[in-house]
Amino acid sequence: MAAGWRATAIHRPAWANQTPVVLLGALLAVPVVVWMFHNVIGNAAAAAAAPGFIGYLTTLPFLGKALVATFLLAVIGIPIWSWRTGTRAEGQMMTAATVLVVFNVAFWTLFEQAGSSLTLFAERNTDLSIFGWFTLSAAQTQFFNAFFIILLAPLMSIVWTAMARRGIEPPLAIKFGIALIGVGAGFFALVLGARYAGADFRVSVWWLVLLYFIHSVAELCISPVGLSMITKLSIARVVGMMMGVWFLSMSVAQYVAGSVAQLASVETVGGQVTNFKLALGIYLAVFSNIGIAAMVIGLVLLLLSPLIRRWTHGVT
Numbered sequence: 001m002a003a004g005w006r007a008t009a010i011h012r013p014a015w016a017n018q019t020p021v022v023l024l025g026a027l028l029a030v031p032v033v034v035w036m037f038h039n040v041i042g043n044a045a046a047a048a049a050a051p052g053f054i055g056y057l058t059t060l061p062f063l064g065k066a067l068v069a070t071f072l073l074a075v076i077g078i079p080i081w082s083w084r085t086g087t088r089a090e091g092q093m094m095t096a097a098t099v100l101v102v103f104n105v106a107f108w109t110l111f112e113q114a115g116s117s118l119t120l121f122a123e124r125n126t127d128l129s130i131f132g133w134f135t136l137s138a139a140q141t142q143f144f145n146a147f148f149i150i151l152l153a154p155l156m157s158i159v160w161t162a163m164a165r166r167g168i169e170p171p172l173a174i175k176f177g178i179a180l181i182g183v184g185a186g187f188f189a190l191v192l193g194a195r196y197a198g199a200d201f202r203v204s205v206w207w208l209v210l211l212y213f214i215h216s217v218a219e220l221c222i223s224p225v226g227l228s229m230i231t232k233l234s235i236a237r238v239v240g241m242m243m244g245v246w247f248l249s250m251s252v253a254q255y256v257a258g259s260v261a262q263l264a265s266v267e268t269v270g271g272q273v274t275n276f277k278l279a280l281g282i283y284l285a286v287f288s289n290i291g292i293a294a295m296v297i298g299l300v301l302l303l304l305s306p307l308i309r310r311w312t313h314g315v316t
Contacts, residue, residue, distance in 0.1 A: 028153035066311035092311035097233035127202040148216035173305035182218030184294030186211040187287040
C-alpha cells in the first residue's frame with residue numbers, strides 16, 4: 001500500500017501542484033475587479049466632462065488607461081520581438097499585421113459613433129418618419145446596420161470569391177483602406193442631407209439609412225478579414241496573443257470613440273435640446289471633420305499598401 005501510494009504521489013499531475021497558486025490568484029483578483037468596477041463608474045462623469053482629447057485620456061478610469069497602455073506596448077513590442085526572434089519574412093508579416101491592427105483602431109473609432117453621436121443625431125436632428133406610416137425611435141435606427149450586414153454579407157462573399165478566381169481580389173491593405181474611406185463617406189452622406197433639412201432642422205431618415213448602408217459595406221471590407229489576417233500573418237506560437245491584440249484594438253477604439261462623441265456634445269436643458277439649429281451645426285461640423293480624417297487615413301493606408309503587400313508575402 002505504501003509503495004502504491006508513493007507511486008501515485010510520484011506520478012501526480014504537474015498541474016495539481018499549481019492548484020493552490022491558481023486558487024490564491026483567483027481570490028486576490030476579486031477585490032481588484034471590484035475596485036476596477038467602482039473606478040470605472042466613479043470616473044465616468046469626470047471623463048465625459050474633461051476638455052479635449054488629452055483631458056479625456058487623463059481622466060480615464062484605470063481600466064481605460066490600462067487598455068491604452070497595453071495596446072501601445074503590444075504594437076511597439078511585438079514587431080521588435082518578431083524581428084529579433086523570427087525570420088526576416090516572419091518579422092515583415094508580423095509588422096504588417098501590427099500596422100493593420102493600428103488602422104483597425106481608426107476604423108472602429110468612427111464606426112462606433114453609431115451608438116453615441118449618431119443615435120443622438122437621430123433623436124435630435126432626424127425626421128424618423130417612415131413614409132408617414134410610422135415613426136422610429138432613435139434607438140431603433142441601430143437596426144439599419146444589422147439589416148444591411150445580413151443582406152450584404154452573402155453578396156460581398158460572392159464578390160470577393162469571384163474576384164479571387166480572376167486574380168483581382170484586393171490585398172488586405174486595400175480592403176482596410178477602402179473601409180476607412182467608406183466610413184468617412186458615410187458621414188458625408190449626412191452632411192449632404194443637411195442641405196435638405198426642413199424648417200425644424202431635421203434631416204430625412206433616409207440620409208441616415210444611406211450612412212448605415214455605406215458603413216455596413218465598409219464593415220464588410222474589414223471585419224470578416226481581420227481575424228483571418230491575424231491567423232495567416234502571425235507567427236504560429238503567438239497567434240492566440242495576436243488575436244487578443246486584435247480585439248484589444250477594438251476595446252481601445254471604444255474609448256477613443258467616446259472622446260470623438262464628446263466633440264459632438266450639445267447643450268441641453270433637462271436632457272432636451274433647446275436650439276436645434278445650433279445642434280445641427282455642431283453635428284455636421286464634427287461629422288465633416290471626422291469624415292475628412294477617415295478619408296485621409298484611408299488614403300495613407302492605400303499609399304502604404306504596396307509596401308504592406310510585400311510584407312504579407314502573398315497573404316490576402
